[in-house]
Amino acid sequence: MDRDFWHRKWASNEIGFHEGAANPLMVAHVGRLELAPGSRVFVPLCGKSLDVHWLLAQGYRVAGVELSQLAVDQLFADLGVTPEVSVAAELLHYRAPHIDIFVGDLFALSASMLGEVDAVYDRAALVALPEAMRARYVVHVGALAARAPQLLICYQYDQALMAGPPFSVGNDEVRQRYGHAYAVTLLDKAEVAGGFKGRFAACEAVWLLT
Numbered sequence: 001m002d003r004d005f006w007h008r009k010w011a012s013n014e015i016g017f018h019e020g021a022a023n024p025l026m027v028a029h030v031g032r033l034e035l036a037p038g039s040r041v042f043v044p045l046c047g048k049s050l051d052v053h054w055l056l057a058q059g060y061r062v063a064g065v066e067l068s069q070l071a072v073d074q075l076f077a078d079l080g081v082t083p084e085v086s087v088a089a090e091l092l093h094y095r096a097p098h099i100d101i102f103v104g105d106l107f108a109l110s111a112s113m114l115g116e117v118d119a120v121y122d123r124a125a126l127v128a129l130p131e132a133m134r135a136r137y138v139v140h141v142g143a144l145a146a147r148a149p150q151l152l153i154c155y156q157y158d159q160a161l162m163a164g165p166p167f168s169v170g171n172d173e174v175r176q177r178y179g180h181a182y183a184v185t186l187l188d189k190a191e192v193a194g195g196f197k198g199r200f201a202a203c204e205a206v207w208l209l210t
Protein backbone atom coordinates (compact mmCIF):
# COMPACT_ATOMS: atom_id res chain seq x y z
CA MET A 1 0.00 0.00 0.00
CA ASP A 2 1.57 3.29 -0.92
CA ARG A 3 0.86 6.58 0.80
CA ASP A 4 -1.48 7.73 -1.99
CA PHE A 5 -3.69 4.71 -1.37
CA TRP A 6 -4.36 5.85 2.21
CA HIS A 7 -4.62 9.54 1.35
CA ARG A 8 -7.26 8.65 -1.26
CA LYS A 9 -9.16 6.54 1.29
CA TRP A 10 -9.29 9.40 3.77
CA ALA A 11 -10.10 12.03 1.12
CA SER A 12 -13.05 9.97 -0.14
CA ASN A 13 -14.11 8.94 3.38
CA GLU A 14 -13.74 5.24 2.46
CA ILE A 15 -12.79 4.33 6.00
CA GLY A 16 -14.65 1.10 6.66
CA PHE A 17 -11.89 0.19 9.13
CA HIS A 18 -12.96 3.02 11.47
CA GLU A 19 -15.06 1.57 14.28
CA GLY A 20 -17.99 3.36 15.84
CA ALA A 21 -16.95 2.47 19.37
CA ALA A 22 -13.85 1.43 21.25
CA ASN A 23 -12.70 -2.00 20.12
CA PRO A 24 -14.29 -4.56 22.48
CA LEU A 25 -11.22 -6.82 22.43
CA MET A 26 -9.03 -3.92 23.48
CA VAL A 27 -11.44 -2.98 26.25
CA ALA A 28 -11.54 -6.60 27.45
CA HIS A 29 -7.81 -7.27 27.35
CA VAL A 30 -5.90 -4.01 27.80
CA GLY A 31 -5.64 -4.85 31.51
CA ARG A 32 -3.19 -7.60 30.56
CA LEU A 33 -0.64 -4.86 29.79
CA GLU A 34 -0.66 -4.12 33.55
CA LEU A 35 -0.25 -0.41 32.97
CA ALA A 36 0.10 2.04 35.83
CA PRO A 37 -2.20 5.10 35.76
CA GLY A 38 -0.77 7.75 33.46
CA SER A 39 1.17 5.23 31.37
CA ARG A 40 1.94 6.28 27.82
CA VAL A 41 0.46 4.04 25.12
CA PHE A 42 1.81 4.22 21.57
CA VAL A 43 -0.84 3.67 18.90
CA PRO A 44 0.85 3.25 15.50
CA LEU A 45 -1.25 4.03 12.42
CA CYS A 46 -3.93 5.41 14.70
CA GLY A 47 -6.33 6.95 12.18
CA LYS A 48 -9.02 8.76 14.18
CA SER A 49 -9.74 5.70 16.24
CA LEU A 50 -12.15 5.93 19.15
CA ASP A 51 -9.71 3.64 20.94
CA VAL A 52 -7.61 6.77 21.47
CA HIS A 53 -10.56 8.46 23.19
CA TRP A 54 -11.10 5.39 25.36
CA LEU A 55 -7.44 5.14 26.40
CA LEU A 56 -7.40 8.82 27.35
CA ALA A 57 -10.63 8.38 29.32
CA GLN A 58 -8.96 5.58 31.31
CA GLY A 59 -6.28 8.03 32.40
CA TYR A 60 -3.54 6.86 30.06
CA ARG A 61 -1.46 9.16 27.90
CA VAL A 62 -1.49 8.44 24.17
CA ALA A 63 1.13 8.85 21.49
CA GLY A 64 0.29 8.02 17.90
CA VAL A 65 1.45 8.31 14.33
CA GLU A 66 -0.80 8.60 11.31
CA LEU A 67 -0.09 9.35 7.66
CA SER A 68 -3.26 11.33 7.05
CA GLN A 69 -3.47 14.89 8.37
CA LEU A 70 -7.20 14.78 7.57
CA ALA A 71 -7.57 11.86 9.99
CA VAL A 72 -5.60 13.61 12.72
CA ASP A 73 -7.54 16.86 12.31
CA GLN A 74 -10.74 14.82 12.68
CA LEU A 75 -9.35 12.97 15.70
CA PHE A 76 -8.69 16.24 17.56
CA ALA A 77 -12.00 17.74 16.43
CA ASP A 78 -13.81 14.64 17.74
CA LEU A 79 -11.89 14.94 21.01
CA GLY A 80 -12.91 18.58 21.23
CA VAL A 81 -9.27 19.54 21.72
CA THR A 82 -7.23 22.18 19.88
CA PRO A 83 -3.66 20.90 19.48
CA GLU A 84 -0.45 22.87 19.25
CA VAL A 85 1.13 21.92 15.93
CA SER A 86 4.86 22.04 15.24
CA VAL A 87 7.23 20.66 12.63
CA ALA A 88 9.22 17.62 13.77
CA ALA A 89 11.73 16.68 11.07
CA GLU A 90 9.62 15.21 8.23
CA LEU A 91 6.52 14.99 10.41
CA LEU A 92 4.04 17.30 12.08
CA HIS A 93 3.66 17.00 15.84
CA TYR A 94 0.13 17.59 17.17
CA ARG A 95 0.35 18.10 20.90
CA ALA A 96 -2.22 18.62 23.67
CA PRO A 97 -2.32 17.55 27.33
CA HIS A 98 -1.84 13.77 27.52
CA ILE A 99 -1.72 13.29 23.74
CA ASP A 100 0.96 13.54 21.03
CA ILE A 101 0.13 12.54 17.47
CA PHE A 102 2.73 12.63 14.72
CA VAL A 103 1.43 13.19 11.21
CA GLY A 104 3.40 11.47 8.50
CA ASP A 105 5.14 8.22 7.76
CA LEU A 106 5.69 5.87 10.70
CA PHE A 107 9.12 5.05 9.29
CA ALA A 108 10.16 8.71 9.60
CA LEU A 109 9.39 8.68 13.34
CA SER A 110 12.37 8.10 15.61
CA ALA A 111 12.48 6.91 19.22
CA SER A 112 13.84 10.28 20.34
CA MET A 113 10.95 12.14 18.69
CA LEU A 114 8.40 9.73 20.12
CA GLY A 115 9.72 9.70 23.67
CA GLU A 116 9.03 7.13 26.37
CA VAL A 117 6.51 4.40 25.63
CA ASP A 118 5.02 2.06 28.25
CA ALA A 119 3.00 -0.08 25.84
CA VAL A 120 2.02 -0.43 22.20
CA TYR A 121 -1.56 -0.90 21.08
CA ASP A 122 -1.85 -2.17 17.49
CA ARG A 123 -5.29 -2.51 16.00
CA ALA A 124 -5.52 -2.64 12.21
CA ALA A 125 -1.95 -1.40 11.84
CA LEU A 126 0.17 -4.51 11.18
CA VAL A 127 -2.72 -5.94 9.13
CA ALA A 128 -2.97 -2.71 7.10
CA LEU A 129 0.44 -3.42 5.58
CA PRO A 130 1.33 -5.84 2.79
CA GLU A 131 3.58 -8.73 3.69
CA ALA A 132 6.71 -7.07 2.32
CA MET A 133 6.27 -4.10 4.70
CA ARG A 134 5.28 -6.08 7.77
CA ALA A 135 8.79 -7.24 8.61
CA ARG A 136 10.05 -3.64 8.52
CA TYR A 137 7.05 -2.48 10.58
CA VAL A 138 7.67 -5.05 13.33
CA VAL A 139 11.34 -4.09 13.62
CA HIS A 140 10.63 -0.33 13.57
CA VAL A 141 7.80 -0.41 16.12
CA GLY A 142 9.91 -2.69 18.31
CA ALA A 143 12.76 -0.17 18.17
CA LEU A 144 10.45 2.77 18.90
CA ALA A 145 8.92 1.05 21.90
CA ALA A 146 12.07 -0.59 23.24
CA ARG A 147 10.95 -3.43 25.50
CA ALA A 148 7.40 -2.21 26.08
CA PRO A 149 4.67 -4.85 25.94
CA GLN A 150 2.22 -4.83 23.05
CA LEU A 151 -1.45 -5.62 22.62
CA LEU A 152 -1.90 -6.67 19.01
CA ILE A 153 -5.21 -7.30 17.23
CA CYS A 154 -5.05 -9.10 13.88
CA TYR A 155 -7.63 -10.17 11.37
CA GLN A 156 -7.60 -13.78 10.24
CA TYR A 157 -9.44 -15.01 7.16
CA ASP A 158 -8.79 -16.91 3.96
CA GLN A 159 -6.48 -14.53 2.08
CA ALA A 160 -7.49 -16.15 -1.21
CA LEU A 161 -10.96 -14.58 -0.81
CA MET A 162 -9.84 -10.96 -0.62
CA ALA A 163 -6.72 -9.06 -1.62
CA GLY A 164 -6.56 -6.79 1.46
CA PRO A 165 -6.05 -4.52 3.25
CA PRO A 166 -6.78 -5.60 5.84
CA PHE A 167 -4.47 -8.54 5.33
CA SER A 168 -4.86 -11.81 7.16
CA VAL A 169 -2.09 -12.34 9.71
CA GLY A 170 -2.34 -15.85 11.12
CA ASN A 171 -1.00 -17.43 14.28
CA ASP A 172 2.16 -18.73 12.61
CA GLU A 173 3.04 -15.34 11.20
CA VAL A 174 2.56 -13.56 14.55
CA ARG A 175 4.77 -16.11 16.30
CA GLN A 176 7.38 -15.95 13.54
CA ARG A 177 7.52 -12.14 13.45
CA TYR A 178 7.49 -11.50 17.21
CA GLY A 179 8.61 -14.75 18.83
CA HIS A 180 12.33 -13.96 18.79
CA ALA A 181 11.87 -10.78 20.86
CA TYR A 182 8.67 -11.32 22.86
CA ALA A 183 6.77 -13.96 24.78
CA VAL A 184 3.74 -14.29 22.50
CA THR A 185 0.37 -15.20 24.01
CA LEU A 186 -2.91 -15.58 22.14
CA LEU A 187 -5.49 -14.06 24.51
CA ASP A 188 -8.73 -14.37 22.59
CA LYS A 189 -10.41 -14.76 19.22
CA ALA A 190 -13.75 -13.31 18.16
CA GLU A 191 -15.74 -13.79 14.97
CA VAL A 192 -16.28 -10.66 12.91
CA ALA A 193 -20.07 -10.26 13.11
CA GLY A 194 -21.55 -10.93 9.68
CA GLY A 195 -18.12 -11.77 8.23
CA PHE A 196 -16.10 -9.48 5.97
CA LYS A 197 -18.30 -7.44 3.69
CA GLY A 198 -21.05 -9.94 4.54
CA ARG A 199 -19.32 -12.41 2.24
CA PHE A 200 -16.99 -14.68 4.20
CA ALA A 201 -15.98 -15.57 7.72
CA ALA A 202 -13.23 -13.68 9.49
CA CYS A 203 -12.10 -13.35 13.05
CA GLU A 204 -10.05 -10.99 15.17
CA ALA A 205 -7.28 -12.47 17.26
CA VAL A 206 -5.84 -10.53 20.18
CA TRP A 207 -2.25 -11.13 21.23
CA LEU A 208 -0.18 -10.11 24.22
CA LEU A 209 3.52 -9.57 23.48
CA THR A 210 5.72 -9.18 26.54
Ligand SMILES: C[S@@+](CC[C@H](N)C(=O)[O-])C[C@H]1O[C@@H](n2cnc3c(N)ncnc32)[C@H](O)[C@@H]1O
Pocket (backbone or CB within 6 Å): 006, 007, 017, 018, 019, 044, 045, 046, 047, 048, 049, 065, 066, 067, 068, 071, 104, 105, 106, 107, 123, 124, 125, 128
Ligand atom coordinates in the same frame (compact mmCIF):
# COMPACT_ATOMS: atom_id res chain seq x y z
C1 LIG B 1 -6.64 0.24 8.61
S1 LIG B 1 -6.36 1.88 9.18
C2 LIG B 1 -6.43 1.65 10.93
C3 LIG B 1 -6.57 2.92 11.69
C4 LIG B 1 -6.76 2.74 13.21
N1 LIG B 1 -5.72 1.92 13.80
C5 LIG B 1 -8.11 2.17 13.52
O1 LIG B 1 -8.19 1.14 14.19
O2 LIG B 1 -9.14 2.78 13.10
C6 LIG B 1 -4.63 2.05 8.84
C7 LIG B 1 -4.16 3.51 9.00
O3 LIG B 1 -2.76 3.54 8.82
C8 LIG B 1 -2.41 4.74 8.16
N2 LIG B 1 -1.10 4.48 7.55
C9 LIG B 1 -0.83 3.64 6.53
N3 LIG B 1 0.50 3.60 6.28
C10 LIG B 1 1.08 4.43 7.17
C11 LIG B 1 2.42 4.83 7.43
N4 LIG B 1 3.44 4.34 6.70
N5 LIG B 1 2.67 5.68 8.43
C12 LIG B 1 1.65 6.17 9.18
N6 LIG B 1 0.35 5.84 8.98
C13 LIG B 1 0.06 4.99 7.99
C14 LIG B 1 -3.56 4.97 7.18
O4 LIG B 1 -3.68 6.32 6.79
C15 LIG B 1 -4.75 4.48 8.00
O5 LIG B 1 -5.36 5.53 8.69
